[in-house]
Amino acid sequence: MDRREFLAAMAAVPVLGVQPRPIPDYRIVTNYKPAAQPGMPGPYRGRVVTVHSPRCIDEVTEQVDVPTVRAMIARGMTTLTGDKDPRDSWARFFNAQDFVGIKVNASGAPGAMSMPEVVAEIANNLIAVGVKPTNIVIHERGAGQILLPHYDRFVPAGIRVESANTWLGLDPDVYVDANFFGEEDTRSYLIRMVTEQFTKIVNVPNMKDHGASGVTGCLKNIAYGEFNNVARSHYHAQTETLTFIGTLATVEPLRSRTVLNIMDGLRGVWHAGPFSRNRKFRFYPKQLKFGTDPVAIDRFLIDIIDDKRKKEGVISVWNRDMKYFSTNPEDWDRDPNMNRSIREPGHIEYAATLGLGVYDTNQIHHTELTI
Amino acid sequence: MKPAPSTVALAAIAALVCGAKAGQRVEGRRPVYVTSVAASLVEQGLAALAPAGAEAAAFEAVPHPRIRSVPTVARATNVPWVDSNGWRFQRGIKKANYAKLPAGVAALAAAEAFTFNVDAIVDPDPADVDELGKMLRFLKANDQSPLPAMANVGVVDDRSAAMGEVLNMLTRHNLLYRVVSAPDPALSFTVQLGTPDFPSDAAKNPVEFAARVRAKLGDDNRLVRLYGTSTVLARLTGDGKRARLYLLAFDRNGRRQADDPQAVRVRVLGWYRASKLAAYGAAPDTAPTDLRHIGNTTEFWVPSFNTITIVDLDADASAVLDSAYAAQDFELEPDPDSAEWKTAPRVVAGVDRSGQPAPGPPTEIRSRWTKQHLYLLYVCPYTELNLKPNPTPTVETPQLWNWDVAEAFIGSDVEHIGRYKEFEVSPQGEWVDLAIDRDDPKGQEGMKWNSGFTVRSRIDARAKIWYGVMRIPFRSIDARPPEAGRELRLGLFRISGADPRQRHVWRPTGTDSFHVPQAFGTLRLR
Numbered sequence: 001m002d003r004r005e006f007l008a009a010m011a012a013v014p015v016l017g018v019q020p021r022p023i024p025d026y027r028i029v030t031n032y033k034p035a036a037q038p039g040m041p042g043p044y045r046g047r048v049v050t051v052h053s054p055r056c057i058d059e060v061t062e063q064v065d066v067p068t069v070r071a072m073i074a075r076g077m078t079t080l081t082g083d084k085d086p087r088d089s090w091a092r093f094f095n096a097q098d099f100v101g102i103k104v105n106a107s108g109a110p111g112a113m114s115m116p117e118v119v120a121e122i123a124n125n126l127i128a129v130g131v132k133p134t135n136i137v138i139h140e141r142g143a144g145q146i147l148l149p150h151y152d153r154f155v156p157a158g159i160r161v162e163s164a165n166t167w168l169g170l171d172p173d174v175y176v177d178a179n180f181f182g183e184e185d186t187r188s189y190l191i192r193m194v195t196e197q198f199t200k201i202v203n204v205p206n207m208k209d210h211g212a213s214g215v216t217g218c219l220k221n222i223a224y225g226e227f228n229n230v231a232r233s234h235y236h237a238q239t240e241t242l243t244f245i246g247t248l249a250t251v252e253p254l255r256s257r258t259v260l261n262i263m264d265g266l267r268g269v270w271h272a273g274p275f276s277r278n279r280k281f282r283f284y285p286k287q288l289k290f291g292t293d294p295v296a297i298d299r300f301l302i303d304i305i306d307d308k309r310k311k312e313g314v315i316s317v318w319n320r321d322m323k324y325f326s327t328n329p330e331d332w333d334r335d336p337n338m339n340r341s342i343r344e345p346g347h348i349e350y351a352a353t354l355g356l357g358v359y360d361t362n363q364i365h366h367t368e369l370t371i
Numbered sequence: 372m373k374p375a376p377s378t379v380a381l382a383a384i385a386a387l388v389c390g391a392k393a394g395q396r397v398e399g400r401r402p403v404y405v406t407s408v409a410a411s412l413v414e415q416g417l418a419a420l421a422p423a424g425a426e427a428a429a430f431e432a433v434p435h436p437r438i439r440s441v442p443t444v445a446r447a448t449n450v451p452w453v454d455s456n457g458w459r460f461q462r463g464i465k466k467a468n469y470a471k472l473p474a475g476v477a478a479l480a481a482a483e484a485f486t487f488n489v490d491a492i493v494d495p496d497p498a499d500v501d502e503l504g505k506m507l508r509f510l511k512a513n514d515q516s517p518l519p520a521m522a523n524v525g526v527v528d529d530r531s532a533a534m535g536e537v538l539n540m541l542t543r544h545n546l547l548y549r550v551v552s553a554p555d556p557a558l559s560f561t562v563q564l565g566t567p568d569f570p571s572d573a574a575k576n577p578v579e580f581a582a583r584v585r586a587k588l589g590d591d592n593r594l595v596r597l598y599g600t601s602t603v604l605a606r607l608t609g610d611g612k613r614a615r616l617y618l619l620a621f622d623r624n625g626r627r628q629a630d631d632p633q634a635v636r637v638r639v640l641g642w643y644r645a646s647k648l649a650a651y652g653a654a655p656d657t658a659p660t661d662l663r664h665i666g667n668t669t670e671f672w673v674p675s676f677n678t679i680t681i682v683d684l685d686a687d688a689s690a691v692l693d694s695a696y697a698a699q700d701f702e703l704e705p706d707p708d709s710a711e712w713k714t715a716p717r718v719v720a721g722v723d724r725s726g727q728p729a730p731g732p733p734t735e736i737r738s739r740w741t742k743q744h745l746y747l748l749y750v751c752p753y754t755e756l757n758l759k760p761n762p763t764p765t766v767e768t769p770q771l772w773n774w775d776v777a778e779a780f781i782g783s784d785v786e787h788i789g790r791y792k793e794f795e796v797s798p799q800g801e802w803v804d805l806a807i808d809r810d811d812p813k814g815q816e817g818m819k820w821n822s823g824f825t826v827r828s829r830i831d832a833r834a835k836i837w838y839g840v841m842r843i844p845f846r847s848i849d850a851r852p853p854e855a856g857r858e859l860r861l862g863l864f865r866i867s868g869a870d871p872r873q874r875h876v877w878r879p880t881g882t883d884s885f886h887v888p889q890a891f892g893t894l895r896l897r
Binding site for chain 2: 165169170172173179182183184185186187189228229
């Protein structure tokens, strides 16, 4: 199914209500060529490993159990690669010559974020295979939110916490130009850390609902989190998140260098994401997902968020009925049966049409473990 | 001129301090007049005292510039509502009265008037006098003789309220326009209500009307694009050799809080180097960064600034082919080592139409001139020649551009850059000359036109270089007799090979066509 057929198919589904918008005229500008095997979907296309542990986080105190997280990451990586020793698993992706960016998600911090304990364990594994601490950068695009989790307190000395505002800025030569709603500012630039510093990226999203894109997982974290001027896609009731997220994720060198996705599902947000102002919308999936295929991982994220919403007796992330739409953001913030935008969880299936991974669960090899 | 009674004393002080009377221009810069509340600025020589009486009445009251947040369907818009007087100034106001300004906007008002080159009376809130003084000092330090305003499109203004709002939206969206009384072929097109492209009803929705103008123009053809902001207005002035870009920031009353070196990405049509950046509120050594020439554009970052930034741009020197004078006409000899050509000034066509390096050694073009003729020599390394079978160099060859060919596009009409002449020579000595009029393609003479130019060519098969030389009568390209210092508009191109068919370009056009006169460089007789 190509992209046009995909949209046509979506428009034909009667329960969707509001029709998808036509695909914007995207112009991708980059001088970077894809790697022989781009990081996404990478060597483990259509493969997801989920490691559960009831002990990984305390639902009352939200304290993370570090030894458990360490064990979860070790099992997840070895199960993904088939190695016995976790170091061998990590060495498949990283070596001493690499400069690694750890792309976290801190947009809902402190209530929702890539947990510092998870990030620290990832950093420890990178160091174990020879990556110099000074060649590891925990980063976000924006400066404001990344300071809230205090990652620096959890990771070995030398590892830096940066944003595009504090280091290197934007790359003027790599951007996606698209006019969505008649805006003048039509460019979204890739941050320069990705183009000029990182040889590899570990993508560490967490499990969240998103008022515009439906859910925010691997794809949205790596796309909207590494490019600027992305919020313009969802300032209106009907958004362009359906196609923009996947399009950004295909841009080189981002696509080639994002070699590993570890989704932090210790704690999640089932409504009013990507933020977590109201704790009543938080929940605790108590799991980590591993893979190189962001589409396959995100495909399961939809179910996790939507199943939780069903359990709470509220509308699905797929609901496109305008009767659940409010122009008042406070309605959406308070009431899980209100939308602030028409959610587009279909962005994950759309990304599959761009070659970023496997969406069909029948074709995804999913291994679930509990420790 | 007579000062108002209430300001006589202050006017006298002003006259003592800076020799200026109320209403009199401060020498050496465009006047900013202030009311008595800012008399200290008059004493400092930064402003003149506001005129009174009939002279004051010549200053038309304008609202104060500001920014507002207006809710849209989903939420408060991310694109705030900018209230600028730019469109009023474009419409014809040359004297503006910013009366009874609320606190926080006096500096922006002065910057706005400066940007649009209008005389202004600024009546600041007392709390703003110091800030206004700083702004006036900045503007004074960066004043220069105004350059002509640059525009993409013309607008026939019917003076209606609807058209006023259309002008406002065009200004707001940085669609550079000029108010004209009739269509001006020098501009891309003219907006006139009641025409098929712009029916009168369309003006009822000014936002959509501006979008219609934008769509017709095409973003790639816009003189200025700004990225990273929706609250900065641009005004571009220039004379072909240099340009001055004014950026007027309305956000947070013109104040940007973040210290961001990449606050605004600017894209200007044409090749320039930035000779100076003056940003109010920024360090004196502030400079544009990451300057790029992409296609026929120049791009750079402007750091965060407060209220106004001025960027002076010089036409890129590499966009000039100097032509060396020869006292006498000489034989057409396609030999780069001959006495006539050995030391001739030269440029290279080493990139493709998008500015990316073209394969192989670059094509070299040299030039000489006499009182009668312009000479061009092309040095064209090749891999394989794509030659027309059965060449007929004694007569003009139609569609010569389908084969290996070297081309020169030469224009002398700076007001109508779409009018120029095209000359081509092939390795076999075939030729074609055409009169082009991009503003009137149907009316152009095309191949019917004959310049009387002559050519010669030579193929060095061993070195795999072919040479072509042109002798072009000046009378065919310029009504004026040639003289040292004269500048003409020039595009230099070459097409080589069959598979692939390669374009070699001196100044990238940024599109599939060579016929982009905005991307031409300059031929300078010296």
